[in-house]
Amino acid sequence: MEGVESEPTRIMIAVNGSSIKGYPHPSISSRYAFDWTLQKIVRSNFSGFKLLFLHVQVPDEDGFVDMDSIYASPEDFRDMENRDKIRGLHLLEYFVGRCHEIGVPSESWIKHGDPKEEICHEVKRVRPDLLVLGSRGLGPFQRMPCGYDQTQGG
Amino acid sequence: MEGVESEPTRIMIAVNGSSIKGYPHPSISSRYAFDWTLQKIVRSNFSGFKLLFLHVQVPDEDGFVDMDSIYASPEDFRDMENRDKIRGLHLLEYFVGRCHEIGVPSESWIKHGDPKEEICHEVKRVRPDLLVLGSRGLGPFQRMPCGYDQTQGG
Numbered sequence: 001m002e003g004v005e006s007e008p009t010r011i012m013i014a015v016n017g018s019s020i021k022g023y024p025h026p027s028i029s030s031r032y033a034f035d036w037t038l039q040k041i042v043r044s045n046f047s048g049f050k051l052l053f054l055h056v057q058v059p060d061e062d063g064f065v066d067m068d069s070i071y072a073s074p075e076d077f078r079d080m081e082n083r084d085k086i087r088g089l090h091l092l093e094y095f096v097g098r099c100h101e102i103g104v105p106s107e108s109w110i111k112h113g114d115p116k117e118e119i120c121h122e123v124k125r126v127r128p129d130l131l132v133l134g135s136r137g138l139g140p141f142q143r144m145p146c147g148y149d150q151t152q153g154g
Numbered sequence: 155m156e157g158v159e160s161e162p163t164r165i166m167i168a169v170n171g172s173s174i175k176g177y178p179h180p181s182i183s184s185r186y187a188f189d190w191t192l193q194k195i196v197r198s199n200f201s202g203f204k205l206l207f208l209h210v211q212v213p214d215e216d217g218f219v220d221m222d223s224i225y226a227s228p229e230d231f232r233d234m235e236n237r238d239k240i241r242g243l244h245l246l247e248y249f250v251g252r253c254h255e256i257g258v259p260s261e262s263w264i265k266h267g268d269p270k271e272e273i274c275h276e277v278k279r280v281r282p283d284l285l286v287l288g289s290r291g292l293g294p295f296q297r298m299p300c301g302y303d304q305t306q307g308g
Contacts, residue, residue, distance in 0.1 A: 009194045043202045130195075
């Protein structure tokens with residue numbers, strides 16, 4: 001089993017925006033999770049891994065800053081959605097761009113909803129070998145009540 | 155940060171004996187955790203990682219099979235302890251031996267007590283970059299209430 005170069009190990013990393021600087025800046029914990037993955041897992045084996053970046057956008061959170069604006073037409077709402085989508089893509093650009101520079105294959109996508117629920121849902125759907133989360137100073141075992149069965153995903 | 159060969163990534167793997175075959179056979183979940191680590195994390199980068207095998211022996215559990223024996227002297231108890239120690243070492247030999255064959259650096263040691271408590275204690279003491287546990291069919295987030303702060307260990 002060991003020593004055989006098989007399919008790359010797929011590592012999902014959940015990333016979000018900075019709560020201080022806002023879009024498109026990644027949060028400190030997201031960058032830490034990314035740097036940790038590169039430094040501790042990928043190391044110099046760039047072709048052995050594939051990084052999967054998931055960004056979950058929380059509905060209304062970003063629209064909130066525009067509460068003073070008047071939305072008169074469906075187009076206005078569509079514009080707002082597009083603007084959020086573009087901001088999310090700019091966030092992902094940071095991670096995908098760095099992967100490209102280093103030579104690590106990557107994919108990224110955006111989901112909308114509750115981050116905890118969406119991350120669990122995407123883990124079950126995509127079945128990565130490993131899930132890496134920024135800790136926000138919390139212990140890793142205190143905030144992820146996901147019923148994901150490792151024996152199915154591993 | 156990436157691309158620079160630094161200290162090897164230290165991965166702790168908690169291993170135990172087979173509940174069916176007994177010592178010195180490793181449990182299916184221990185072998186799975188080991189194989190998963192080699193296949194998904196170490197891959198072909200043998201010098202980039204160091205595997206740390208912790209085996210926790212539960213007091214009385216192994217002595218139980220000898221309940222019919224009569225222990226007449228302190229030497230008898232010492233013999234029993236020595237026998238358990240030797241069995242534990244034989245268990246670890248499986249993992250250390252395979253690491254040696256492959257060329258992955260490793261260390262191993264035995265602790266006595268409650269596995270959950272001892273694993274948490276050793277994680278805090280040794281500060282590995284990653285802890286790998288066999289799942290016994292349970293989800294990975296359902297059985298490890300360890301208050302280990304990832305940001306200190308990573």
